[in-house]
Amino acid sequence: MVGPVLRAGAWPAVAGVSGVAVVVGGCGAAFPTAASVLFPVCFALLAAAAAFTLDEPASLVVDVTPTGPVRRTTIRAVALLAPLAAGALVLLAAAMRGLALPWAGAGLALAGNVLLGFAVACVVRTRTGEPGAATAAAVVLVLMAPSLVPHVARWVRTFPAPGAGGPSSDHVWWTVLAVCVVAIAISVGGRGPRWRAHRGRPTGVNCVRNIRAVEGRAGTRYQALTGIRGPHKMKERLR
Amino acid sequence: MTTMIAPGRAQAAAGRTTFVALAGREVRRFAVNPVFLFGVGMTAWLTSTGPGASVTEIDSANPLPAGFLGGFGMMAAFWLTRSMRDSEPVVGVTPTAQPARSAALCTVAVVPLICGVLTLFAFLHFYPLGSPVYGPFSPSARIAILAGQIVVPSLGGPLLGVALGRWARFPGAAFVLFLVIFGWVQLVTILTLSHQDSAPIAVLRLFSPFAFFTLHADAGGVTAWRGSPWFFLGWQLALCAIAVLVALLRGAEGRARSRIIATLSIAVATAVIMLVLAATGGFPHAVTA
Numbered sequence: 141m142v143g144p145v146l147r148a149g150a151w152p153a154v155a156g157v158s159g160v161a162v163v164v165g166g167c168g169a170a171f172p173t174a175a176s177v178l179f180p181v182c183f184a185l186l187a188a189a190a191a192f193t194l195d196e197p198a199s200l201v202v203d204v205t206p207t208g209p210v211r212r213t214t215i216r217a218v219a220l221l222a223p224l225a226a227g228a229l230v231l232l233a234a235a236m237r238g239l240a241l242p243w244a245g246a247g248l249a250l251a252g253n254v255l256l257g258f259a260v261a262c263v264v265r266t267r268t269g270e271p272g273a274a275t276a277a278a279v280v281l282v283l284m285a286p287s288l289v290p291h292v293a294r295w296v297r298t299f300p301a302p303g304a305g306g307p308s309s310d311h312v313w314w315t316v317l318a319v320c321v322v323a324i325a326i327s328v329g330g331r332g333p334r335w336r337a338h339r340g341r342p343t344g345v346n347c348v349r350n351i352r353a354v355e356g357r358a359g360t361r362y363q364a365l366t367g368i369r370g371p372h373k374m375k376e377r378l379r
Numbered sequence: 380m381t382t383m384i385a386p387g388r389a390q391a392a393a394g395r396t397t398f399v400a401l402a403g404r405e406v407r408r409f410a411v412n413p414v415f416l417f418g419v420g421m422t423a424w425l426t427s428t429g430p431g432a433s434v435t436e437i438d439s440a441n442p443l444p445a446g447f448l449g450g451f452g453m454m455a456a457f458w459l460t461r462s463m464r465d466s467e468p469v470v471g472v473t474p475t476a477q478p479a480r481s482a483a484l485c486t487v488a489v490v491p492l493i494c495g496v497l498t499l500f501a502f503l504h505f506y507p508l509g510s511p512v513y514g515p516f517s518p519s520a521r522i523a524i525l526a527g528q529i530v531v532p533s534l535g536g537p538l539l540g541v542a543l544g545r546w547a548r549f550p551g552a553a554f555v556l557f558l559v560i561f562g563w564v565q566l567v568t569i570l571t572l573s574h575q576d577s578a579p580i581a582v583l584r585l586f587s588p589f590a591f592f593t594l595h596a597d598a599g600g601v602t603a604w605r606g607s608p609w610f611f612l613g614w615q616l617a618l619c620a621i622a623v624l625v626a627l628l629r630g631a632e633g634r635a636r637s638r639i640i641a642t643l644s645i646a647v648a649t650a651v652i653m654l655v656l657a658a659t660g661g662f663p664h665a666v667t668a
Contacts, residue, residue, distance in 0.1 A: 152549075153549060153550075153551065156549065157551065157555060160555055160558075160559065164558070164559070164562045167562070167566055171566060171569065171570065173569050173572070173573070174565060174566045174569040174570070177562070177565040177566070177569065178562050178565065178566060181558050181561060181562040181565075184558060185555065185558055188551060188554065188555070192551070272550070272551065273550035273551050276551050276554065277454065277551065277553070277554045280554045280557075280558065281554075284558070284561070287561070288443070288446050288447075289421070289425070289443070291425075
């Protein structure tokens, strides 16, 4: 089960955006004077990568399979290791270059960014099968607000700047982490409108209706999940 | 002869009518896009609050309209372009070819351009050309700086979004590009702080759709970095032309494709020349006034 669910993930998007983040963060490590500007950009990209982990083009079928949202989300959460590893690589490179960053705060910011992207994706996933693009864009804009708007930077900081005054980013990220955990728990607990509608074992009617809706565009995803070779076979079995 | 020409003219007139109708529809869709409206709202708010005490040189106020009108306009145009992708099998068989539809999409850039021009006037109200925040630049160069940092990014952002939407398959390409451009501009600007007179660093700084030209000097006054604002404006306009041509290239066939490729090569050559002139023109070294 774990293998097929992970295989169905939007790995090109997660890996691609994480790769761009590593390049941006690598530039921050290579040019220490630019690190305080480029690391927030890198972390925002990692949050965007995390938002793509729950994308499921065959959601109409997958959502009515016996595998519940908790299990699917738990398995997909393994994909968060990619953006987390990318962020850790960037911080390691910065440490090797001798950057004087508050490492605990930077690590917390990394975890907070990634979890924020994932939590928002979890919430939006209750409405749509592919929350990645919209969620990632929204999360990026929110995370970049302090960099884009000086008025916001006076009140909120998303990255710990060494030796700088003003608000601490740690308070922001502890709060965000707590809110994210609650949001994830609520959204995967089946209380979202879409998953609530499909709670429990699916009926044959629902399955066939959903299979018809995705027939021809999501050919193999549910095959991996259900072990049934094709829509017509599944229909036959349900009859 | 008359009977042979008449159908051609009628076809051209019908094509123009279709294009105008399509362009009007796309402009309406773009103008009510929430992302673009948010960008316009933020620009209006930040501009209307006027100069803050922290604005000691023009470059500390200019990036905001460029980011909100150009950057957010790019994302809105990208989504607008991609929104038709799923219906391409149906739309693709209509008499209107994809390049014509791309051209109609490119016309949406008029909306942020108008917003950019209005913002420019607002800036001139708060920061008149005689203001010391412009540093040692001449009055004409000051106009070029404002146009290059406010008006042209507002035009170029949506055009880039259309080109990206036509070619990029990844749905998050717009915000990734936005962040990459943002990071690049910050990186080369920070490098310029420590290498103010370096020609290669000046080229890198200007090799971007947006560039800074001034810096508040620690000893007082404003430092103007090397580079010609007028030629930079030319480089930006060449980038806009490249974006339009790249968007039109998608789906173009036969003679039209050859013409677009030929024009594209001219635009690229012009852009390179403008970049070199922008880096070598203007002040030969940093000047503080």
